[in-house]
Amino acid sequence: MPSILRYLLRRIALIPVTLVIITMLMYAGVMLTPPEARVQLYLPKGNAKIRESTIAAYIKTNKLDQPYWVQYTHWAKTLVSGQWGYSPSLGVEVLPNLLERTPVTLELLFYSFLVIIPASLGLGSLAGTRVGSWVDRGIRAFSFLGTSVPLFMVAVFALSIFYLKLGWFAPERLSLEFSTLLNSEEFKVYTGFVTFDSLLNGRLDMFKDAVSHLVLPVLTLSIYNVASLTYLNRSFTMEETNKMYVAAARARGLKESGIRYGHILRATLSRSLTSIGLAAATILMGVFVTEIIYTINGISAFIVKAMRAGSDAPATLGFMLYSVILVLGLMLLMDLLVAIADPRAREEVLNS
Amino acid sequence: MSQSTKGVRFGFIIALILAFGFVLTAVFAQRISPIDENGDDPNFKRVGRVTNLKPLPPSESSLLGTLPQQYDVFHSLVWGSRDALTFSFSVVLVSLLIGGVLGSVAGIFGGWVNRIIMRITDAFLTIPLVVGVVFLTQLVSVSVSALTFFPTFAQWQAGGGVEFGTSPLIDFFTKVDPLLFSFMALSWMGYARMMNASVIEVKQEEYIEAARAVGVGNFRILWRHIMPNAYQPLLVMAARDIGNVLILSATLTFLQIGGNSVWGALMARGRDWIIGPRGSLTDTWWVYMPVTAVVILFGITWNLVGEGLKKLVIEHRKG
Numbered sequence: 110m111p112s113i114l115r116y117l118l119r120r121i122a123l124i125p126v127t128l129v130i131i132t133m134l135m136y137a138g139v140m141l142t143p144p145e146a147r148v149q150l151y152l153p154k155g156n157a158k159i160r161e162s163t164i165a166a167y168i169k170t171n172k173l174d175q176p177y178w179v180q181y182t183h184w185a186k187t188l189v190s191g192q193w194g195y196s197p198s199l200g201v202e203v204l205p206n207l208l209e210r211t212p213v214t215l216e217l218l219f220y221s222f223l224v225i226i227p228a229s230l231g232l233g234s235l236a237g238t239r240v241g242s243w244v245d246r247g248i249r250a251f252s253f254l255g256t257s258v259p260l261f262m263v264a265v266f267a268l269s270i271f272y273l274k275l276g277w278f279a280p281e282r283l284s285l286e287f288s289t290l291l292n293s294e295e296f297k298v299y300t301g302f303v304t305f306d307s308l309l310n311g312r313l314d315m316f317k318d319a320v321s322h323l324v325l326p327v328l329t330l331s332i333y334n335v336a337s338l339t340y341l342n343r344s345f346t347m348e349e350t351n352k353m354y355v356a357a358a359r360a361r362g363l364k365e366s367g368i369r370y371g372h373i374l375r376a377t378l379s380r381s382l383t384s385i386g387l388a389a390a391t392i393l394m395g396v397f398v399t400e401i402i403y404t405i406n407g408i409s410a411f412i413v414k415a416m417r418a419g420s421d422a423p424a425t426l427g428f429m430l431y432s433v434i435l436v437l438g439l440m441l442l443m444d445l446l447v448a449i450a451d452p453r454a455r456e457e458v459l460n461s
Numbered sequence: 462m463s464q465s466t467k468g469v470r471f472g473f474i475i476a477l478i479l480a481f482g483f484v485l486t487a488v489f490a491q492r493i494s495p496i497d498e499n500g501d502d503p504n505f506k507r508v509g510r511v512t513n514l515k516p517l518p519p520s521e522s523s524l525l526g527t528l529p530q531q532y533d534v535f536h537s538l539v540w541g542s543r544d545a546l547t548f549s550f551s552v553v554l555v556s557l558l559i560g561g562v563l564g565s566v567a568g569i570f571g572g573w574v575n576r577i578i579m580r581i582t583d584a585f586l587t588i589p590l591v592v593g594v595v596f597l598t599q600l601v602s603v604s605v606s607a608l609t610f611f612p613t614f615a616q617w618q619a620g621g622g623v624e625f626g627t628s629p630l631i632d633f634f635t636k637v638d639p640l641l642f643s644f645m646a647l648s649w650m651g652y653a654r655m656m657n658a659s660v661i662e663v664k665q666e667e668y669i670e671a672a673r674a675v676g677v678g679n680f681r682i683l684w685r686h687i688m689p690n691a692y693q694p695l696l697v698m699a700a701r702d703i704g705n706v707l708i709l710s711a712t713l714t715f716l717q718i719g720g721n722s723v724w725g726a727l728m729a730r731g732r733d734w735i736i737g738p739r740g741s742l743t744d745t746w747w748v749y750m751p752v753t754a755v756v757i758l759f760g761i762t763w764n765l766v767g768e769g770l771k772k773l774v775i776e777h778r779k780g
Contacts, residue, residue, distance in 0.1 A: 127580075127587060130580070131584055135596070138596065138597070139600070142603055142604040149603065253761075256764065257757055257760035259711060262756070265732075265736055266742075269735055269741075270742065273741070387586060390588060390590075394589040397589065398712060398716065416598075420602040420603040422599065429592050
């Protein structure tokens with residue numbers, strides 16, 4: 110088997126371990142609530158007027174009066190079988206609804222990563238190879254300010270300036286006419302990403318609309334994340350610049366740009382990508398905040414609605430588990446990129 | 462001394478002055494802006510009629526204007542610094558402690574202890590903070606709603622369930638803010654990883670092996686040899702985190718997901734006058750400008766403190 114595949118299998122094998130740890134913790138929290146509350150997790154549709162005796166029956170059949178391990182394994186089994194419960198406050202099955210909302214969030218993530226990865230790598234290596242120059246100072250000032258200003262404030266001000274004052278961009282995912290089109294019969298869904306689907310349906314006007322709605326959220330997300338990752342990449346680059354092989358390359362008379370981008374950037378690539386993976390949870394939190402402020406109807410809208418309605422155990426647990434799965438997915442993606450970019454990182458994992 | 466270190470020194474001094482300023486404001490909040498004896502929340506003070514929904518510009522009675530319902534902006538800014546400092550410091554201290562202990566214990570024992578602890582640490586890294594906050598607040602509200610699930614209180618007791626008011630979970634979270642608790646539970650991983658890495662690095666040095674050979678115990682090695690080298694980067698991280706924690710708590714309050722960060726609530730109460738239909742950047746600037754400036758200043762202050770500490774650490778190591 111090629112080493113890249115073995116490396117990925119190693120990484121994938123860690124995912125169930127993490128999921129078990131997280132779900133065990135979650136259920137330990139759930140155990141603190143009375144069984145009459147936990148029963149919510151298994152109640153079917155339309156449970157508003159359920160009787161006391163039915164609840165007792167549900168507690169019995171779902172082993173809610175038994176020790177932690179029995180309850181936990183029972184719950185884990187229902188999760189694996191895809192039954193994540195019915196959310197009483199939203200009136201939907203949890204898992205299908207989350208899956209349905211996923212493309213919206215993924216689209217935002219996708220375009221943000223398209224900005225965040227190249228920008229933070231580029232700026233980091235630009236600053237790290239020219240320490241002390243005005244380029245370096247400018248980039249450092251940007252990354253300093255970008256990490257000091259809260260993301261939600263950036264979002265609020267962007268809305269207030271570019272939407273209310275100038276009217277260039279708007280919140281939400283699409284304008285009204287296109288969102289009705291999106292839900293109509295004649296629009297065929299291929300990928301779930303509006304930007305792709307509108308092109309595949311041959312609607313250039315819809316594509317333009319979707320892009321103009323993505324600009325502000327993507328920029329909002331990028332400012333903070335580019336700023337914080339640039340800071341890291343700059344220090345990785347600085348460390349790498351002091352290594353012997355760089356001096357050797359210079360001595361051989363290689364072109365400076367070749368050394369910067371061919372040698373140094375390539376050598377720092379795996380560490381940079383790994384640090385993006387470690388920041389995945391923070392990035393996802395930023396995505397949720399952005400979605401809420403720009404009223405984009407993604408995964409976060411699910412939990413915001415559920416929380417406004419009061420208490421909703423299936424929605425909460427489903428949302429938490431699903432977010433963790435998304436974060437793990439992002440981490441795996443970064444691992445994949447590392448594996449492609451850097452053979453040394455592959456070997457290191459395989460030999461450990 | 463090079464130009465850039467001078468710049469950092471300057472920034473460090475400014476940051477320390479600013480940080481000290483925040484602390485002084487927090488300590489003397491009552492002197493600077495006395496609380497309203499009749500109000501229910503010391504962090505907010507009304508200077509006009511509740512029914513007046515229009516924010517009023519700065520005047521003699523309110524130094525920085527008022528929010529809708531006539532809450533004084535200046536008063537909340539002052540009292541908010543007390544709230545911000547206590548919240549951030551308690552979160553950072555607790556997570557520093559948890560992370561430091563777990564990271565060093567894992568590192569010093571090594572082997573499977575290390576593997577298990579660090580795997581759990583990595584698992585925690587996959588939980589976005591906002592999700593943790595939602596989870597904990599919902600745990601409480603689900604328990605509370607279960608208490609009222611049955612038609613009457615008498616029936617509830619007859620049903621043999623948990624007696625009203627005795628649920629340990631509810632008791633705990635009426636005393637401890639769920640937001641504070643989730644911040645503590647989800648902020649220690651960075652410290653644990655950093656501590657772990659430095660312990661493992663130092664452990665391989667020859668003098669540690671020598672100390673072990675003459676029979677020095679694990680914890681003495683940790684305390685005498687590893688700690689003096691490992692605590693500095695942790696402090697740098699902690700200083701930066703104080704700003705980050707405040708920013709995150711203000712975010713969650715602003716989005717009405719949880720907690721009651723005063724500065725976040727200040728922005729939330731003025732929200733309609735920023736991005737609502739009547740929102741305007743120029744006409745009602747006092748609604749958002751002062752609080753934005755203060756939050757950003759708070760973030761910058763602790764970022765600069767961290768930066769300054771880092772430079773000190775590097776110089777100290779060089780000799």
